[in-house]
Amino acid sequence: MACFWVRAGSCVIALVTLGSLTQALHAQSVEAFYKSHPITMLVGSGAGGGYDVYARAFARHWSDHIAGHPPIIAKNMPAAAGLAAASSLYNSADRDGATIGAFTNGAAMDPLFGNAGAHYDPRRFAWLGSIGKLENVCATWHTSAVKTIADAQQRQVVVAGAGATSNTAIVPKLLNALIGTKFKIVAGYDSGSGLTMAVEGGEAEGICGLSWSTMKASRPRWVSDHLLNVIVQMGLTKLRDLPDVPSALDLVRDPQSRQVMELILMRQEAGRPFAAPPGTPADRVAALRAAFAETLRDPAFVAEAQTMQLEIEPMTGAEIEAMLAKAYAAPPAIVQRAAALVEPGTAK
Numbered sequence: 001m002a003c004f005w006v007r008a009g010s011c012v013i014a015l016v017t018l019g020s021l022t023q024a025l026h027a028q029s030v031e032a033f034y035k036s037h038p039i040t041m042l043v044g045s046g047a048g049g050g051y052d053v054y055a056r057a058f059a060r061h062w063s064d065h066i067a068g069h070p071p072i073i074a075k076n077m078p079a080a081a082g083l084a085a086a087s088s089l090y091n092s093a094d095r096d097g098a099t100i101g102a103f104t105n106g107a108a109m110d111p112l113f114g115n116a117g118a119h120y121d122p123r124r125f126a127w128l129g130s131i132g133k134l135e136n137v138c139a140t141w142h143t144s145a146v147k148t149i150a151d152a153q154q155r156q157v158v159v160a161g162a163g164a165t166s167n168t169a170i171v172p173k174l175l176n177a178l179i180g181t182k183f184k185i186v187a188g189y190d191s192g193s194g195l196t197m198a199v200e201g202g203e204a205e206g207i208c209g210l211s212w213s214t215m216k217a218s219r220p221r222w223v224s225d226h227l228l229n230v231i232v233q234m235g236l237t238k239l240r241d242l243p244d245v246p247s248a249l250d251l252v253r254d255p256q257s258r259q260v261m262e263l264i265l266m267r268q269e270a271g272r273p274f275a276a277p278p279g280t281p282a283d284r285v286a287a288l289r290a291a292f293a294e295t296l297r298d299p300a301f302v303a304e305a306q307t308m309q310l311e312i313e314p315m316t317g318a319e320i321e322a323m324l325a326k327a328y329a330a331p332p333a334i335v336q337r338a339a340a341l342v343e344p345g346t347a348k
Contacts, residue, residue, distance in 0.1 A: 030287040034068030037098040041074045042089055044082025044104045050214035054131055054272050055102035061301035065291035080117040090120030095277045097284035102274050105134040109267045112328055113339040123324050125275040126285045127317035129292040134271025135235040136167050139228040140206035141199050149232040152181045159183050160204035162191040171209030174341050179251045183208055213311035236265050263338045266327050270320045289317050
């Protein structure tokens, strides 16, 4: 028995010591903490993709504005369409500010729509900000006879798609359901070069749900050589580059259908968002948010972004929180209709 009590006492001492260490770490100043703790950045996409390119470019300058100047180490987690990164940050990452996430645009809204891979409540993340929107367009190749959205309402248009819950599948289904287009999705293409090669090779007439900013960065010749017919844009506001291309939102006549489209399009507003885990110390969250905003104004980052043709349309962490509060307060009937389009298996 004596041995048992000694062991038990040792366990108590160990627990007390561990608790004291945790308190000491949380009591450190922001600068002292980040001088000794690099930041791991969980990137919810594969290496070399659009999200990854944006996140790494931003991280190269972000560290300069964080007290202590910690190195930022990217770790790609593309599984489950990027939701693995969000789930990991929420459920298993240390909540000390040394791990942050660079998420895909759907991560904040997917739990609302019933995505089975979203094991987190996005309203509890400490949102740091977003680099830019991720507004999609529908476009056909320059050789296609479909030059306008009206043409796509008159005849079938074959478009290349990735997975069933990718934007290249969701957007054409949304337009077919709400404005009467006749897009036929040929799914299964790689979300990067597979889609663009399908169009260039004539396997599909176009892509519906193509990120305008990603396309400009990855296929600049498509823009400069006028190789696309951009027939409709998907956003709550119009893109500066495309003032004459109609907005899908303006083509929806039924008020409830318009609410459904607005809710789905909210996924794009915080197009490239960053977050820290729930429970991250408030002073570190504040420091990361301030550094995030400073980086977006940093002339060196702005110059690099322009060289890389990266679209910068930021949102603050507070703006993301407000947007999510509005989205998650949407009427159940609207959420259910939106979910049936975004996550087909969730309809009841």
